[in-house]
Amino acid sequence: MSHSQESGGRRLDRRRFLTTAAVGGATIVGASALGGLDAEAAFADPMPSLDAAIPSAFAEGRIVAMNRNVLDVAGSHGERHLIQLTNATSIWKLRTTTAESIEVGDGLYARGAAMPDGTIAADAVWVNIVNVYVTIRGIAKDRLHLTHGSDELVGHIVPDTTTASYLGGALTADLSRTRIGQEAQVLGAWRPADGAIDIARVSLGH
Amino acid sequence: MHGSHLRPVSNAKGFDMACGSTSLWAGEATWFCCGNAWGSCGSAGTGACGTCQSAKNMAAWPNLSAACWDITRPDLCGENMPRRTCGAVMNVRHQCSGATVCVTLADCGPRTKSFCGEAACCNGACRTNRVIDLTPSAFTAIGSLSSGKLPVYIYE
Structure with missing residues (x-):
């Protein structure tokens, strides 16, 4: 799996790019705005330790404030995180999206690089x-x-987004085979306002 | 993270355990949340071992105990993995990228029997049946949460 992108005729390491962007105070834009970045591939990138001097970092919690490209996040165990979004940050909120869709009160998981000032330069934010x-x-x-x-829980079916997989089969937009009493795995986006879930994918079991 | 063997971690009792390189199992990894949490995870609790937290590299194993086995029943999908208990450590490696994370067992799961035959694939090669559940911290170390599942090899 590649962890880099072509830029100006040379390979540009993704982690190096995002930390450089964080230091340089990059403005908030979604990864797709870069054009050359494949957002889905970037999410799948496992963020390896390419440089021991830049340790990887993980954070979870709820956003209590936003200041331009920095998310102030209160962790569920009392910790606090400042998460920097950069031009290289991939953002998921029900689907791959941009930073404009993030709101105070949202919950998140973030993966990135630990910066010397204690912030996290985010590689991916869910x-x-x-x-x-x-x-x-x-x-x-x-x-x-x-x-x-x-x-x-209420799981909302979102047109053109919600898909289903039956017994491990391929994803389909057809939810007509769901049955009351079935066990299922629901992957989706929680709605802070009412606790419901917008369903991205429901995997139906036996 | 990549290619690291025998990386020490602290187990549930606070002393160092080592993640090894002896092949244990292979299959599909999924993810779950535990500990204090937001959203639908808020009621998850700290798991069967009482130590589970989403922000730590932890995992749920289908054969954590006899009672756990009765719930997960991986044998119904042809998976007869051995018993491993709270605090045991494992290396979980993505089948294609080779990215590896060392996790500590902290819960019982996944419910393998409910999803027999489900596969996670990369580069045309698939692993079937849910054999391990990872916390968000562990899962994001080797893949994307929005994928929901990953094909993995497990070592101890």
């Missing part, structure tokens, strides 16, 4: 992403009613 094991309790045209443990 906003409000959840991946929960559920049982289907009800089916409507535009949503699934689910239970996750003892909690009830």
Whole structure:
């Protein structure tokens, strides 16, 4: 898997690019704005330790403030993170998107490089992403009613986005084979306002 | 992270354990959240071992205990992985990129039996059946959360 992109006739390492961009105070733009960056491929990049002087970092929590290209994140265990978005940051919020879709109150997981000033230069940020094991309790045209443990959830079916996989088969937009009582894995984006989930993919089991 | 063997980590009891290079299993890795959390993960708890946190490199194993096995039943999908208990460490390596993360077992899972035959593929090669669940920290070390699943080799 490649961790670099062609730029000006030479290979440009992605991690080096994002840390350089962070130091230089790059403005907020989605990775796709770079053109040469394949956002999906960038998400899949595992962020290896290419340079021991730049340790990798991970953060999770909820955004409590945003200041231009820096997200102020309160971790779930009381820690605090300042996450820098750069031109090289890939952003997911139900789908690959741009920084403009991020809001205060959103939850996130971020992967990146630890900067000397204590911030994290983000390589990838997954906003409000959840991946929960559920049982289907009800089916409507535009949503699934689910239970996750003892909690009830609403999973919204998003046109042109939600897909299903039946018994490990290929992804399809056809959700007509879902059945009440089925166990399923739902990957989607949590809605902070009401606790529901916009479904990206539902994997139906036995 | 890449190609590292015998990287020391702290286990649940606080002393160093080593992630090894002896092949243990292969299959599909998925991800889950645990510990204090936001969103739908808020009720997840700290897992069967009481130590699980999403921001640490941890994992759930289908044969963490007899009671765990009764829930996950990987044998129904042809997977008879050995018992490994809380605090055991494993190296999980992406089948194609070679990216590796050392994880500590902290929970029971995934529910292998519910998804028999499910595959995760890369470069035309697939691994079938859910055999390990990784925390977001561990999963993002070797792949993307939005993929939901990865083909992996597991070493100890």
